[in-house]
Amino acid sequence: MKIERETLKKVAVAAGAAAVVAGIVLLIVFGTKQCSRTPQEGGPVSEEEQSAANLMYGIEYENYDVITERVGSGQTLSHILGGLGVGPAKIDRIDRTCRPVFNMRGMRAGQLYTAFMEHDSLGQRLRHFVYEKNPTDYIVVSLVGDSVTVRQESKEVNVVRRRETAKIDKTNNSLWNATIAAGMPASIPCEMEDIFGWSVDFFGLQEGDEFTVIFDERWIDTVRVGTGMVWGAEFRHNGKLYRAIPFRQDGRIAYWDENGNSLRRQFLKAPLKYTRISSRFSPSRLHPIYKVRRPHLGVDYAAPAGTEVVAIADGVVTEKRWDSKGGGNILKIKHANNYISGYLHLKGYARGIAVGKRVSQGEPIAYVGSTGASTGPHLDFRIWKNGTPIDPLKIPSDPVEPINAANKEAFEAIKGRIIAELEGNVPDEEKVVSLDRVPEQQHRIEDLAGENE
Numbered sequence: 001m002k003i004e005r006e007t008l009k010k011v012a013v014a015a016g017a018a019a020v021v022a023g024i025v026l027l028i029v030f031g032t033k034q035c036s037r038t039p040q041e042g043g044p045v046s047e048e049e050q051s052a053a054n055l056m057y058g059i060e061y062e063n064y065d066v067i068t069e070r071v072g073s074g075q076t077l078s079h080i081l082g083g084l085g086v087g088p089a090k091i092d093r094i095d096r097t098c099r100p101v102f103n104m105r106g107m108r109a110g111q112l113y114t115a116f117m118e119h120d121s122l123g124q125r126l127r128h129f130v131y132e133k134n135p136t137d138y139i140v141v142s143l144v145g146d147s148v149t150v151r152q153e154s155k156e157v158n159v160v161r162r163r164e165t166a167k168i169d170k171t172n173n174s175l176w177n178a179t180i181a182a183g184m185p186a187s188i189p190c191e192m193e194d195i196f197g198w199s200v201d202f203f204g205l206q207e208g209d210e211f212t213v214i215f216d217e218r219w220i221d222t223v224r225v226g227t228g229m230v231w232g233a234e235f236r237h238n239g240k241l242y243r244a245i246p247f248r249q250d251g252r253i254a255y256w257d258e259n260g261n262s263l264r265r266q267f268l269k270a271p272l273k274y275t276r277i278s279s280r281f282s283p284s285r286l287h288p289i290y291k292v293r294r295p296h297l298g299v300d301y302a303a304p305a306g307t308e309v310v311a312i313a314d315g316v317v318t319e320k321r322w323d324s325k326g327g328g329n330i331l332k333i334k335h336a337n338n339y340i341s342g343y344l345h346l347k348g349y350a351r352g353i354a355v356g357k358r359v360s361q362g363e364p365i366a367y368v369g370s371t372g373a374s375t376g377p378h379l380d381f382r383i384w385k386n387g388t389p390i391d392p393l394k395i396p397s398d399p400v401e402p403i404n405a406a407n408k409e410a411f412e413a414i415k416g417r418i419i420a421e422l423e424g425n426v427p428d429e430e431k432v433v434s435l436d437r438v439p440e441q442q443h444r445i446e447d448l449a450g451e452n453e
Contacts, residue, residue: 057114057130057140058153064116064127071111071131077104084115084126090148094129094141097148102139107131135225136218158219159228161431163421168209175202178210187227188213195230195244195255197362198265200237203274211235212422231432232418243422245415248435249407258419260403260411266336267395268361271343272309272368272379274301281391297389298342298382305347305377307368311359312341312383320355327380328372331365339395340387344380345371 054060071080081091098104107113116128129141136157142149166172166182175189192211193202216228233244233255244255244263255263279300311333318340319332329346331353347369359365370377383392403411417432 057128057138059116059128059130059140061116064118065124067115067117069113069115071107071109071113073109075107075109077107080113081126081129084117084129085124086126090143094143094148094150098139098141098150101150101152102131102133104131104139135220135223155220157225160217160219161214161231162217163212163214163425165210165212168205169207173205173207175205184213185217185224185227188215191215191227191230192233192235195233195263196235196242197268198263199242199269200235201269203270203272204277206238209235209237214418214421232422234422243419245411245418246435247403247407247411247414249401249404253435256403256411258415260408262401264401267313267339268310270301271312271341271381272301272303272307274303274307274379276302278302278378281389281393298344298380299392301368301379301381303368303377303379305367305369307377307379308350308364309343309346309366309368309379311361311363311365312381313339313361315341315359317353317355317357317359317365320349320353323372326373328374329366329369333359333365338386340384342380342382342384344382345369345374345378347371347377 054062056066067084069080077095078088078091081094082088086094095104112132114130115126116130117124118127125143127143129143130138131141132138135155137152137154140151140153142151162184164182164184166178166184168174168178172178172181175192179189179192180186192200192213196202211233213233214231216231217224218226218228229246230244231246235242235244242263243258245258246253247256257263277299279296281299282296313333313335315333315335317331318334319330321330322328323330323344327344329344329348331343331346331349333341335341343366345368346366349366350364353359353365368377368379381392383390383395414432414435417426417430420426421431
């Protein structure tokens with residue numbers, strides 16, 4: 001096989017020699033050769049395996065000169081194919097033939113493409129062109145005589161199930177740092193926030209907190225291309241254990257606690273990423289500016305000016321105004337069950353926020369400031385129930401929905417297997433691999449299949 005090494009060298013330089021990119025390039029150019037083995041490494045190589053080892057994107061690459069590059073900024077299909085010696089009429093035909101499968105006008109800068117060039121008496125001609133839409137899916141354009149064919153294929157993805165634990169300590173004092181230090185993918189912190197966002201105060205993590213998570217990791221050869229299903233998790237926070245059990249109810253997969261209550265709650269634990277709580281709910285507090293004692297009917301979250309503030313729950317904006325009594329820019333939102341949330345001393349409001357607007361839980365609504373009677377940037381956050389102020393740190397937050405009575409038995413079966421896996425290694429046959437049937441059904445189907453063999 002002839003390979004234009006200078007072209008491959010440019011790919012590595014353009015990518016900054018990043019490890020993932022290097023892995024992808026190795027996969028594309030050399031990966032299939034790694035499938036071959038000597039008899040000492042695992043027995044003789046069959047004809048089928050040898051044939052597969054000589055394929056790249058399903059093409060016998062040894063018959064061609066192979067050029068692998070990346071789409072440059074501003075490059076189009078015409079630019080690339082023209083540089084490979086394809087004429088305007090053929091390029092137009094390729095473009096039109098591709099559209100039902102993939103519109104090549106959607107090619108993105110930085111994505112890989114590979115050209116398979118054939119030598120004959122007339123010189124070098126393009127026979128196959130492959131464009132990678134993403135790390136797993138690719139488009140193959142083949143030119144045979146006057147015909148143009150297009151197909152979309154996917155690389156083989158291997159799924160690896162992992163169980164990992166991360167701990168909060170002085171060095172790794174945030175969810176992100178602890179996760180990365182434990183060798184987990186960067187997507188896991190977001191998964192944890194999505195699952196436990198109503199139970200765990202991620203902005204108030206303490207040394208000694210820890211979490212364990214079971215998740216699928218997706219690989220192509222030696223390159224990680226993402227994560228998949230989170231099969232269960234537990235979080236120890238402030239001495240309390242929270243568990244998350246996945247279960248499908250009403251056609252939707254969600255996470256539930258050990259008692260079958262949804263982990264999704266009416267209210268988030270906090271409306272922003274804060275540095276610390278600088279003042280708590282109190283019937284009598286010495287005001288830092290007025291130097292008199294009076295009630296402080298909210299919680300002050302210290303945070304840098306401009307920090308995003310989100311809605312604590314679904315609701316409708318009822319007030320957006322300047323408070324002349326010291327609150328500065330304020331916002332109030334009415335929620336279900338006669339709750340109202342208030343946000344004071346704001347620097348400004350998120351785009352589109354206006355009285356009467358309906359907002360969703362977690363939606364950006366404003367930004368931390370120091371307007372009104374304030375000694376520094378912070379959010380004064382307040383909650384009223386039936387018009388009476390209550391401590392935001394003690395607000396009751398009921399689950400959105402419980403497991404239905406009809407699903408209790410199935411939930412308990414899955415819960416038992418998930419908890420066993422969270423607490424230690426269990427045999428593969430004991431692991432939950434599908435939420436469409438309970439483990440007992442799963443094993444019964446396998447047993448019946450064995451009996452019929």
